[in-house]
Amino acid sequence: MSESDSDERSREMDDPQDNDDAVEQFSHLSIGEIEEAHDEHLGRLEKILSGHSLSYKDFGLLKEILFVTVIAMAQFLTQAGLAQAIAPLHYIGNSFNVTNAGELSWFAASYSLTVGTFILPAGRFGDLFGSRKIFIIGWAWFALWTLIAGFAVYCSSQILFHFCRALQGIGPAMLLPNGLALLGRSYPSGTMRKNMVFCVFGAVAPIGFLVGAVFDGIFAQFVWWPWTYWVGAMIMALIFVLAIVVVPIELDKHAITNFHFEDIKRLDPFGSVAGVLGLVLFNIAWNQGPVVGWTTPYTYVLLILGVLFFISFGIIEFKYTDYPILPMEYITTDTLFVAGCISLGWASFGIWIYYWWQISEMLRDHSILLTAAQQVPAGISGGCAAILTGYLLGKMRPQIIMIFALTAFCVGNILMGTVPIHQLYWFQTFFSMWIMPLGMDMSFPSATIIMSNAMPREHQGLAASLVNTVVNYSVSIGLGIAGTVESRINRTGDELLKGYRSAYYVAIGLSGAGIILAFLGTLESFHEDRVKARLSSQEGIEELERSGETYEKEGA
Structure with a gap:
C-alpha cells in the first residue's frame, strides 16, 4: 500500500461522519443480532486466515443439526458403552462365574483404559489423514467390536470378554478427538455458538450413561444381557452410514492425499x-x-x-x-492446570458412578431398572449444567468455572460416601444425583474450549485428544486406585459397606485436591493478567512518549 493510500485510508477512518453512519446502521439491531453478526465475521476471518472454505454457516440449519447430532452421539454412545458393563455387572459376572470385586471392575476398566490410551494417536491420525475419515472408521470399529463382545458370552472364560471390551474402547478413542476436531474446525473461536455446541457435546455424557443403563437393565432383566451389545452395534452401524452422508468431506481439506514412507515420521511412531x-x-x-x-x-x-x-x-x-505427538510448546501452565483438574475430578467421578451401582444393587437390593431410574435427575442436571456453562464461559474466566466443577465433584462424593444404607432416596442420594453432573458438564466443556482456543486449527485433533485422554484414562485409573484401597479394607469380602466407603474416601480426597489446584490456577491467572496489564500500560506510556517526541520534532 502506498503512503498516499495509507493517508487516505486514515482520513476515512477518522471521518466522524462515517462513524455516525456506522452507529446509525447498527442502532436498529438487537443484542442477539449483533452477536450473530460478530460470530459470522469471526467465522469469515478464520476461514481466510486458515485456508478452510467451510464453516457451520455453509451447512444450513437442518444439516447443522444433523452434523452436531452425529458428533454428539460419539460422546453419548461412549458413555452408554461404559454403562454396558457397570449396569448389568453382576449378570455378566454370573455368566463367567466371576464374583471377585477387583475382577468385576475390569469389565468397565478395560474399556476406559483403551478409550483413554489410544485417543492421542487417533487424534494424530486425524490431523494427518483427515478427522472425517478417522471419525467414520471409528464408528465402523466401534460397531464391530461391540457386536463381538456380545458373542463373547459363548466362551467360558472372561478373558475374551475383557479383550473384546478393550478393543471396543478403541472405537470411541477414534471418535471423540476427531469429532471434537470437526466441531473445532467448523465454528470460530471465542463465539457463543461454539461454546454452546461444545457444551451440548458434554451434556450428552450423563444422558448417554442413563439411557444406556435403562436399556441394559431391560435386556438383562427381561431378555439376556448380550442383547445390549448386539442392539448397540446395530445403532452404531446406522450412525456410521449417517456420518458418511452428513459430515462434509471439505472438512478434510487439510489432510494429506498421497501417503509416502517419509510421512510415517509425522505419526511419531516411537513416541x-x-x-x-x-x-x-x-x-x-x-x-x-x-x-x-x-x-x-x-x-x-x-x-x-x-x-x-x-x-x-x-x-x-x-x-x-x-x-x-505431544508438542512441548503446547504444554503451558494453562494446559497443565486443565489436565490436573480434569484428571482429579473425573477419577472421582468414575469411583462415584461405579460404587453407587454397587451400593444400590448389592446393599440396597435394587434392580437395574430401579437404580437407573434413580439416576434420572443426573440427566436433567447435566443438560442444565451444559447450558449454564455455555453462558458462563462468555462471562467469566474458565478457571473459576473449574472451581465450581471440582466443588461439585467433591460434594457429590461426600454425600454418597456418608449415606446411610437404609436412608430414603430423597435425601443424600437424590441431591448427589443432582450435584455430580454439574462437575462433569462444567469441567468438560471448559477444558475442551480452553484447549481448542489455545491451539491452531490444524491441531484441533490434538486439543480434543488431550482432554479426552485425561478424562477417560482418569476414570480407569481411579477405579484401580479405589479398588486397591477397597480390597485392603474389605479383606474377607464380608465388609462390603466398609470397603465401598473407603473407595468413596479416595474419591473425596482426589476431588478435594482438585479444588485446591483449581484455586491455585485461578490465582495464577489473575496474577498473569495483572502482569500483562502492567506491561501493556508501560508500553502505552512509552508509545505516548515517543509520539510526543515525534510531534515536537515535526513542530520544530
Whole structure:
C-alpha cells in the first residue's frame, strides 16, 4: 500500500461522519443480532486466515443439526458403552462365574483404559489423514467390536470378554478427538455458538450413561444381557452410514492425499508406542493389583515398566522426533492446570458412578431398572449444567468455572460416601444425583474450549485428544486406585459397606485436591493478567512518549 493510500485510508477512518453512519446502521439491531453478526465475521476471518472454505454457516440449519447430532452421539454412545458393563455387572459376572470385586471392575476398566490410551494417536491420525475419515472408521470399529463382545458370552472364560471390551474402547478413542476436531474446525473461536455446541457435546455424557443403563437393565432383566451389545452395534452401524452422508468431506481439506514412507515420521511412531505402552502397563498394574494382590511380582513389575516407558516417551518427545505427538510448546501452565483438574475430578467421578451401582444393587437390593431410574435427575442436571456453562464461559474466566466443577465433584462424593444404607432416596442420594453432573458438564466443556482456543486449527485433533485422554484414562485409573484401597479394607469380602466407603474416601480426597489446584490456577491467572496489564500500560506510556517526541520534532 502506498503512503498516499495509507493517508487516505486514515482520513476515512477518522471521518466522524462515517462513524455516525456506522452507529446509525447498527442502532436498529438487537443484542442477539449483533452477536450473530460478530460470530459470522469471526467465522469469515478464520476461514481466510486458515485456508478452510467451510464453516457451520455453509451447512444450513437442518444439516447443522444433523452434523452436531452425529458428533454428539460419539460422546453419548461412549458413555452408554461404559454403562454396558457397570449396569448389568453382576449378570455378566454370573455368566463367567466371576464374583471377585477387583475382577468385576475390569469389565468397565478395560474399556476406559483403551478409550483413554489410544485417543492421542487417533487424534494424530486425524490431523494427518483427515478427522472425517478417522471419525467414520471409528464408528465402523466401534460397531464391530461391540457386536463381538456380545458373542463373547459363548466362551467360558472372561478373558475374551475383557479383550473384546478393550478393543471396543478403541472405537470411541477414534471418535471423540476427531469429532471434537470437526466441531473445532467448523465454528470460530471465542463465539457463543461454539461454546454452546461444545457444551451440548458434554451434556450428552450423563444422558448417554442413563439411557444406556435403562436399556441394559431391560435386556438383562427381561431378555439376556448380550442383547445390549448386539442392539448397540446395530445403532452404531446406522450412525456410521449417517456420518458418511452428513459430515462434509471439505472438512478434510487439510489432510494429506498421497501417503509416502517419509510421512510415517509425522505419526511419531516411537513416541506413540512408548506412550501407549506406558499408559497400558501403568493402568493394568493398578487395576490388576486388587485382583491378585500387590505382593504378586508381576503387578509391581508392570508398574515399574509403565513408569520407564513414560520416561522414554518424554525423552523421545523432547529430543528425538521432529513431529512429536505431544508438542512441548503446547504444554503451558494453562494446559497443565486443565489436565490436573480434569484428571482429579473425573477419577472421582468414575469411583462415584461405579460404587453407587454397587451400593444400590448389592446393599440396597435394587434392580437395574430401579437404580437407573434413580439416576434420572443426573440427566436433567447435566443438560442444565451444559447450558449454564455455555453462558458462563462468555462471562467469566474458565478457571473459576473449574472451581465450581471440582466443588461439585467433591460434594457429590461426600454425600454418597456418608449415606446411610437404609436412608430414603430423597435425601443424600437424590441431591448427589443432582450435584455430580454439574462437575462433569462444567469441567468438560471448559477444558475442551480452553484447549481448542489455545491451539491452531490444524491441531484441533490434538486439543480434543488431550482432554479426552485425561478424562477417560482418569476414570480407569481411579477405579484401580479405589479398588486397591477397597480390597485392603474389605479383606474377607464380608465388609462390603466398609470397603465401598473407603473407595468413596479416595474419591473425596482426589476431588478435594482438585479444588485446591483449581484455586491455585485461578490465582495464577489473575496474577498473569495483572502482569500483562502492567506491561501493556508501560508500553502505552512509552508509545505516548515517543509520539510526543515525534510531534515536537515535526513542530520544530
